[in-house]
Amino acid sequence: MEKMKVSEYRKIAKERLRGQWGLNAGIIFLSSLLTMAVNRVTGVVNSGSVQTIMSFVISIFVLFAFSYALYYVGLFVTRGGRADIAQLFVVFQGKYYIPLLVINVIASIIQYVIGFAIFIPLLLQGGLGFYISLVLGTGAVDSSMVNRFASAGFVLLFLITVILYAIISSIVAGLFRFATYLKFDYPELSPTDCIKKAWDLIKDRWGKYILLQLSFIGWYILGILLLVFPVLWAVAYANVADAAFYDQALQEKIDVKGTI
Template sequence: MINRSELKSHAKDELRGKWGLAVGGFFLATLILEVVGQGLNIISGKSLPLILISFLATTIITAVMSVGMCRFALNYATNGGTPAIEDLFSGFKVILKALGVYFLVLIIIVIGFILLIVPGIILSFMFSQVFYILADDNSKSIIDCLKESAAMMKGYKFNYFVLSLSFLGWLILGIIPLFIGLLWVIPYMNVTMASFYLNIKNNYYAVTENTNSEF
């Protein structure tokens, strides 16, 4: 059973005294994604080759920064973790894996939405932990990340949905004052989600070890 209040309290406790780094780090990551995306769109214009190159470059940066932001959030959510701006660029160490995970999950979810909306949503929840898994252990393969995310999320998809939904009000409030509030909401949300990952990861490995010990 996932206790949302405990996850959020843990996130706030870990952010206490380190809000400046969190706000600056997530703002930097968002700025990089926005500048790269908008910049490449302007450069590509209406040229098909440039559009394709722009799409690939944007995808690579998005995939790499997704891993980096997960590593950054995990270092906040982990007791005794030491978050650093360098975490944001840790995805470049596993750029091919990050890109492979990104494309595979995207293809799977798109197929799910083509079939029906509900399967697409379920699949997006099922593979929601892949970037955390890769950020947590770079040695794992693309398939390992997908398999572990699917296994970890068994029985926790609704919890994940409700936890995500619980930030809707905060996001709306953050947008109202010229988006300034998002500087605090986004770190809070990301560290809470990283805490969720660590929680279900511990539960998953505890069950796996118990199952293996029975044989």
């Protein structure tokens, strides 16, 4: 089977979204509203530490469901369906919730570890010295410390670190997005099997997957310039295109091996 181009995934997304752009953007907006509403629960706690813990727990156990539901919507639309608001709650179904929660926890742990590992050089270069000067010093930041942060070397290291993190984070996010798609398609698979099979699907497609993500940057920038709300249409566009990317990868794997 001939490999598809990035532009073809976007074309599929446009075709599938015809007649329901607003509906998909509205579902994404509603997902954001639900996320904000649930987050308000932590606002009633006065203790900062308790509030932080509650926010973390709610994010891990509740809010992920709305994000993963958008993956379901994108996949459903890619395959010719019409999005439905009720699909925002699909992850809370018994056959999905616990396995997808496990996938989310694993994804979160990996993202935290990768973030920490990547930013260590940056911390050692500037942040750690800044912290020590405040804790062990007089509490003032001398001119040498300011010059260190303003130096070309530190700025370059910062930019390289951010770009590296963005690339690796995108790859990890793609892997677990595929794992989520697989769980929706094959509820009988365990979380670890979903992750393993997701890796098998995406391991030879990293470059094209990253290019697909980069192809939407212009849409996001345009949406922000047009007073934010158009970003919802860009997110809907990218969501369906990502699902089309997965769907094609899955079909290619089935055509070659006869199974996933």
